[in-house]
Amino acid sequence: MATTVFVAREADAGEPRVAASLETVKRMKGLGFDVLLERGAGEGSRIPDAAFEEAGAELVEAKDAGRADVVLKVRRPSAAEMQAYKSGALVIALMNPFDNDAAIAALAKAGVTAFSMELLPRITRAQSMDVLSSQANLAGYQAVIEAASEFDRAMPMMMTAAGTVPAARVFVMGAGVAGLQAIATARRLGGSVSASDVRPAAKEQVASLGAKFVAVEDEEFRQAETAGGYAREMSKEYQEKQAELIAEHVAKQDMVITTALIPGRPAPKLVSRAMLKSMKPGSVAVDLAVERGGNIEGSEPGKVVDVEGVRVVGYTNMAGRIATSASVLYAKNLFTFLEALIDKETKEIKLDPEDQIVKATMLTRDGKVVHENFQSAAKAE
Amino acid sequence: MATTVFVAREADAGEPRVAASLETVKRMKGLGFDVLLERGAGEGSRIPDAAFEEAGAELVEAKDAGRADVVLKVRRPSAAEMQAYKSGALVIALMNPFDNDAAIAALAKAGVTAFSMELLPRITRAQSMDVLSSQANLAGYQAVIEAASEFDRAMPMMMTAAGTVPAARVFVMGAGVAGLQAIATARRLGGSVSASDVRPAAKEQVASLGAKFVAVEDEEFRQAETAGGYAREMSKEYQEKQAELIAEHVAKQDMVITTALIPGRPAPKLVSRAMLKSMKPGSVAVDLAVERGGNIEGSEPGKVVDVEGVRVVGYTNMAGRIATSASVLYAKNLFTFLEALIDKETKEIKLDPEDQIVKATMLTRDGKVVHENFQSAAKAE
Numbered sequence: 061m062a063t064t065v066f067v068a069r070e071a072d073a074g075e076p077r078v079a080a081s082l083e084t085v086k087r088m089k090g091l092g093f094d095v096l097l098e099r100g101a102g103e104g105s106r107i108p109d110a111a112f113e114e115a116g117a118e119l120v121e122a123k124d125a126g127r128a129d130v131v132l133k134v135r136r137p138s139a140a141e142m143q144a145y146k147s148g149a150l151v152i153a154l155m156n157p158f159d160n161d162a163a164i165a166a167l168a169k170a171g172v173t174a175f176s177m178e179l180l181p182r183i184t185r186a187q188s189m190d191v192l193s194s195q196a197n198l199a200g201y202q203a204v205i206e207a208a209s210e211f212d213r214a215m216p217m218m219m220t221a222a223g224t225v226p227a228a229r230v231f232v233m234g235a236g237v238a239g240l241q242a243i244a245t246a247r248r249l250g251g252s253v254s255a256s257d258v259r260p261a262a263k264e265q266v267a268s269l270g271a272k273f274v275a276v277e278d279e280e281f282r283q284a285e286t287a288g289g290y291a292r293e294m295s296k297e298y299q300e301k302q303a304e305l306i307a308e309h310v311a312k313q314d315m316v317i318t319t320a321l322i323p324g325r326p327a328p329k330l331v332s333r334a335m336l337k338s339m340k341p342g343s344v345a346v347d348l349a350v351e352r353g354g355n356i357e358g359s360e361p362g363k364v365v366d367v368e369g370v371r372v373v374g375y376t377n378m379a380g381r382i383a384t385s386a387s388v389l390y391a392k393n394l395f396t397f398l399e400a401l402i403d404k405e406t407k408e409i410k411l412d413p414e415d416q417i418v419k420a421t422m423l424t425r426d427g428k429v430v431h432e433n434f435q436s437a438a439k440a441e
Numbered sequence: 442m443a444t445t446v447f448v449a450r451e452a453d454a455g456e457p458r459v460a461a462s463l464e465t466v467k468r469m470k471g472l473g474f475d476v477l478l479e480r481g482a483g484e485g486s487r488i489p490d491a492a493f494e495e496a497g498a499e500l501v502e503a504k505d506a507g508r509a510d511v512v513l514k515v516r517r518p519s520a521a522e523m524q525a526y527k528s529g530a531l532v533i534a535l536m537n538p539f540d541n542d543a544a545i546a547a548l549a550k551a552g553v554t555a556f557s558m559e560l561l562p563r564i565t566r567a568q569s570m571d572v573l574s575s576q577a578n579l580a581g582y583q584a585v586i587e588a589a590s591e592f593d594r595a596m597p598m599m600m601t602a603a604g605t606v607p608a609a610r611v612f613v614m615g616a617g618v619a620g621l622q623a624i625a626t627a628r629r630l631g632g633s634v635s636a637s638d639v640r641p642a643a644k645e646q647v648a649s650l651g652a653k654f655v656a657v658e659d660e661e662f663r664q665a666e667t668a669g670g671y672a673r674e675m676s677k678e679y680q681e682k683q684a685e686l687i688a689e690h691v692a693k694q695d696m697v698i699t700t701a702l703i704p705g706r707p708a709p710k711l712v713s714r715a716m717l718k719s720m721k722p723g724s725v726a727v728d729l730a731v732e733r734g735g736n737i738e739g740s741e742p743g744k745v746v747d748v749e750g751v752r753v754v755g756y757t758n759m760a761g762r763i764a765t766s767a768s769v770l771y772a773k774n775l776f777t778f779l780e781a782l783i784d785k786e787t788k789e790i791k792l793d794p795e796d797q798i799v800k801a802t803m804l805t806r807d808g809k810v811v812h813e814n815f816q817s818a819a820k821a822e
Contacts, residue, residue, distance in 0.1 A: 106723030209590040212765035342487030384593035
C-alpha cells in the first residue's frame with residue numbers, strides 16, 4: 061500500500077506558511093506517495109487549493125489526517141490536532157523543543173514519531189534539509205525590507221537636482237545566515253553597511269559582502285580571527301572594549317538590525333535603551349530575536365514600538381511575512397528530509413534510529429521520548 | 442527691515458512633509474531673513490523643534506504667520522489659515538490648481554501673492570526648484586519598497602541549499618522621473634525589470650537602467666524612436682497592437698507599478714481588471730496615479746485592496762511616506778525658488794512679473810487671479 065502523506069493547514073493564525081509546495085507535492089507523487097492536503101492549507105502562502113489539486117494532491121478535511129502515515133506541518137501539532145493522527149504516524153515540523161517538556165511529552169503520549177527539524181545536525185548531507193538556515197535567510201532579507209518600509213528616508217544615496225540624499229547607515233549585529241542576508245539586502249538597496257559578530261572569523265564573510273566589520277582589532281582579535289570557526293570566548297577586557305566601540309558606532313547609525321540567537325537559550329541583549337537614545341530621531345531598529353527575549357531593550361513581539369525616538373520593529377515569524385518564498389523553501393527542506401528516510405530497495409519509509417539525521421531529530425517514538433537531550437521531558441510524561 | 446519667512450505646520454493630517462529643513466533655515470538666515478517656524482512643523486518628518494531652533498528659527502504659533510512677508514507651505518492654505526496672513530504676503534506651495542477654481546479665487550480674495558510650484562516651466566534654471574521631479578523621484582523609490590513589503594516572495598533570485606527562489610518580475614508603466622527611479626530601485630533589489638512608455642524615445646533610458654523596454658517595435662515605432670522627445674501620438678493601429686502586447690506581458694509579471702500622469706487631466710487607465718486577473722495569485726500592483734483617478738482599475742486612494750487576487754496598493758502622497766527625505770528635497774526646491782526672487786542689489790525680494798519663472802507660477806496678486814491659464818478662476822471670484 062502506498063505511503064500516505066498529510067499536509068496540514070496550520071491552526072495558528074500567526075502562521076501563514078505551509079509544509080508543502082506545488083513542486084514537493086509533485087515530487088511526493090513521483091515517489092509513489094498519496095498526498096492528502098487539508099483544504100486552505102496554502103491560503104496564507106497564496107497557493108490555491110486548485111493548484112495543489114492540479115499538482116496531484118487530494119483535498120481533504122482535518123479529520124482525514126488519520127489516513128496518513130506521515131504528517132507534514134510547520135508548527136508542532138496541538139493535542140487536539142493529534143487526536144486525528146494514526147498511532148505511529150511520522151510527524152515532521154518545527155517542534156520548538158527547548159523548554160517545552162510538556163509539549164514533547166504530549167507528542168509521546170499521542171503515540172506519534174515526532175521529528176524536530178530545528179535539531180538537524182550541521183553536516184553536509186543535512187544542509188539541503190536545514191529549515192533554520194532557509195528561513196533565517198528569508199528573515200534576514202525581510203528584516204531589511206521592513207526597515208526600509210518603516211524608514212522615513214531613502215536607503216541609497218540619491219543625487220538629484222535639488223541636492224544629495226545621503227545613503228542610510230545600516231548596522232547588522234550577528235553575521236550568521238540571517239545577518240549575512242540582511243547585509244547583502246541592505247547593500248543591494250544602497251545602504252552604507254557595517255556588521256559585527258562575536259566570532260572574529262566572521263570578518264572575512266562580512267567584508268566579502270562589501271560591509272565594514274566593526275571590532276576592536278587588537279592582538280587578541282587577530283589571534284582569534286586566524287583560529288577561525290567557533291572560536292573560544294573572548295576575554296572580559298576585550299568584551300568591554302568591544303561593547304564601548306559598538307555603543308559609539310550605534311549612535312551614528314540610521315538602522316540597526318539584530319540577529320543574535322543562541323539555540324536553546326535566551327537571546328543576548330545587544331542594544332540598550334541608552335544606545336537607542338543616542339541614535340538620530342527617526343532611526344529604525346529591527347529585532348529578529350524578539351521571540352527569544354529580544355536583542356533590543358524595549359522591543360515587543362509582534363509590534364512596532366517607539367523606544368527613545370527609535371522605531372523598534374519586533375515582528376515575530378519574520379520568514380512568515382514572506383510566506384510564499386518561505387513555504388517553498390521549507391517544503392523543499394521537508395521533502396529532502398522525507399526522501400532521506402526512504403529505503404532504496406523497498407521504496408518505503410524505513411527509520412534507521414542509528415542514522416545521524418534521524419538520531420538528531422527524532423524526539424518521540426512508540427509512546428516514549430527517545431531523544432537523549434530531552435529526557436527531562438520523559439519525566440514529564 | 443529684514444524679510445520674515447513663516448514655515449507652517451501642515452494642517453492636513455495626511456501631510457507629514459514640511460516646507461523647510463535645517464539646511465534651508467540656516468541658508469535663509471544666511472540671506473538675512475528672519476525665520477518663524479510653527480511649533481511641531483517638522484514632527485511628521487522627524488525634525489524636532491529644538492533642532493530647527495538651533496538652526497536659527499524662532500518657534501511660533503499659527504497666528505504669528507501674520508508677521509511674515511513669505512509663507513512656505515507644502516499644501517495650499519485653507520481660507521481659515523489665510524486669515525492670519527498679511528495682505529500681500531507671498532505664499533509658496535503645491536497649490537494643486539487644476540480644476541480648483543474656487544480655491545484659486547480664495548487665494549486672490551485673501552490678498553496673497555500665491556505661487557504654485559507645480560507650474561514651474563521646464564527650463565534649465567528651474568530644474569533645481571522642480572518639486573514635481575524631486576517628489577516623483579522619491580515616490581518611485583518608495584513604490585518599490587511598498588511593493589516589496591506587500592509581496593510574499595523575495596525580490597532577488599536567491600540560490601540556497603534548499604533550491605533557488607526566482608527573481609520577481611517587475612513591470613513599470615510610464616518611464617518618467619518616478620518610473621525611472623522605480624526601475625532603478627527594483628533593479629537594485631534584484632528584480633527582473635521591464636518597462637513601457639508612450640514615448641518610444643524612452644526606450645534608451647529604460648535600457649540604460651538595465652531594464653527591458655516592452656513595445657511593438659515596428660516601422661512606426663522606429664521612426665518615432667529616432668524623432669525623440671515628446672513624439673506625436675502613435676496611430677490607432679499601433680496603440681491596439683501595443684495594448685495587446687502589454688496585456689500579454691502583464692500576465693507574466695509578479696509586480697506592476699504604474700506611474701502615468703498627465704498634468705491637469707485624469708490619469709489614463711492602463712491596467713484593467715481582466716489584466717489583474719491574468720496575473721498569478723499573490724501578485725502586487727502599485728498605482729502611483731491613484732490621486733488622479735488611477736491607472737489601475739479597482740485601485741482605491743489610501744488603501745491596499747484585493748482586486749482579482751492581486752494586492753493593489755493605492756497609497757496617496759507616496760513621497761510623504763518617505764517624509765524626511767521628501768521634506769529635505771522639497772525645502773531645498775523652495776529655497777532655490779525664493780532665492781531667485783531676491784534682487785541682487787537690494788538683497789530684498791522683488792517680483793518681476795515678466796520673469797519666466799514668476800510668470801509661470803504666480804497665480805494671484807493684489808486680490809486678482811493673474812495667471813493667464815486660470816482666468817476661469819477669476820470669474821469664480
